[in-house]
Amino acid sequence: MNRPVSVGLVVLVILASVAGISGSVASATAGPTDPSATEPALAERQVETTADAADSSPFVSQEAQNFDNRTFDITIYENGSATWTFRYERHFANEENETEAEANFETFIERFEANETGLYDQFINRSRLLTEAGSAETGREMEATDFRRSARIEEWPSKRGVIEMSFTWNGFAAVNDGTVVAGDVFQDLYLPPGQAIAYEAGGDLTFRSIEPNGEYAGNSLESANSVQWNGQQQFVDGRPRAVLERPDSAAAGSGSGDPITAMTGADIVWYLVAGLLVTGIGIAAVVWYRRYGPGADDPAGGAGAAERSSESTRPPAATHAGASTPDADATPDSDDAAPLTDDALMTDEDRVVKLIRENGGRMKQVNIVDETGWSKSKVSMLLSDMEDDGTISKLRVGRENIISLEGFEPEATKSPFDE
Structure with a gap:
């Protein structure tokens, strides 16, 4: 009887599908046959073959030579979904002929964006295989959606070719009473040298615990935006694991709220x-x-009370001509109301543009979050819309996004065809 294909092994297949794409354009289409989601036995045999031959296969060894860094970035959200981004970096300075390597990569970018390499279709098929394996392992309903791809040359901090392919994994993490737990989909996950897997807290989530220990920036895990595990490393089933929660959920759970x-x-x-x-x-x-209080038996009591009530509500007579009543004096003059400020009339986009301009035309995305006081998810969606409109440009540098206005972009954001 065939066992379910594990997520860890399918990850190896996705890695192998990107093998050799920057060594030469011709080798970009030389990946293994796409495993069909309707043929689990065939998919399992192919995945196991890839894993067993990792040390001897010229296909996998070619990948190791062509890419210096490979990272899985997994951004986890409150509803349990996650954005998976497979990022591959090739440093041209490591090549014998740096100019030729860069020219070959530029040629590949054109074919990749036109989907002439078939690499993107392989990625979509194997991403769906990932979610099917995860659903079989956990029993949760899962789906792969929102597929994206990009290929570019980045200038800073060193010149390198970058390939990114991403998708949304619905149902990736388990959600229970505001607590989000990620990692139960992984089985037999192995990270070779030069590879890394990273969890990022999306929206308003914060990290509460991780297993095993990973690397993060900051004084504490709770203040970290992301956690990373580097290869070479073999994980036990259900690892790497992260427990995340909203800050208000943590306060309620501790009894301090x-x-x-x-x-x-x-x-x-x-x-x-x-x-x-x-x-x-x-x-x-x-x-x-x-009914029974003082004045209840007095027929005129009701009238007297009504008269007293009327007198108590009647405004006092003016003591001299031109005097005004207290109520009239207390009424604020509409002309004296404080006018709306320019900031109150600005849209969110205008506020971001003004903020970036005040900071020299370029800011880190995390600093925009701090300055505006908005949530990370709101800022991320707003900047994506502004980038689509051409208002700003983004440059990803390591774990940071650099946001620039037109005319202030770093060299890395310029297209090789601008020349």
Whole structure:
């Protein structure tokens, strides 16, 4: 009986499918046959063959020579979905002929963007195989959507060719009462040297724990935006694992938040009952007073009370001509109301443009989050829309996004065809 294809082994196949694409354009289409999602036995045999032959296959060894770094970036969101980005870097300075290597990569970019290499179709097929393997392992419903690709040459900090292919993995992480747990889809995951896998906290999520220990920037895990594990490393089943949660969920769970949030259902019911009792007693007291209180037997009592009430609400007479009543004096003049500021009339896009311009035309995305006070997810979506509109440009440098206005872009964001 065939066992389910593990996510760890399918990852090896996706790695192998990118083998040799920057060594020469011709080798970009020399990948293994696409495994069909409807043929799990065939897919399993192909994956196992790739894993067993990792040391001897010239195909895999060619990949190791052509790419200096390979990273899996996994951004995890509150609903359990995740954006998987496969990033491959080739440093031209490591080549015997740097100019020729760069020219070959530029040729590959044209074919890759036109989908003439078939590499992108292989990536889509194997990404779907990943989600099927994860669903079989965890029992959760999963789906691969929102496929994207890009290929470019980056100038900073060193000149290199970069390939990125990404997709959204719906149902990647388990969600329970605001806590998001990632990692249960992995089985037999192995990272060779020169490869890394990284978890990034998306939206308002923060890291609570990780297994095994990984690398992160900052004084504490809770303040880190991402955690990375580097190869060479063999993971046990269900690892690497990360537990994430919203800051407000952590406060409620620790009991340090608003005491109202810690009330049980029974507590709330008793508070409601007590409130109704107090209201009922107050109404009964008013009715009793009107029926049996002082003046209840006086036929004119009602009229007198009405007259006194009318007098109490009547405004006092003016003491001299031109005097105004207190109510009139208390009414604010609409002309004296504070005018709206320019910032209040600005759109979110205008605020970001103004902020970047005030900082010299270029800022890190994380600094925009800090300056505006908006959430990371809001800033990310807003910047993506602005990039689509051509308002700004993005440059990814390591784990950072550099946001630039037109005319302030680093050399890395310029197309090789601008010349």
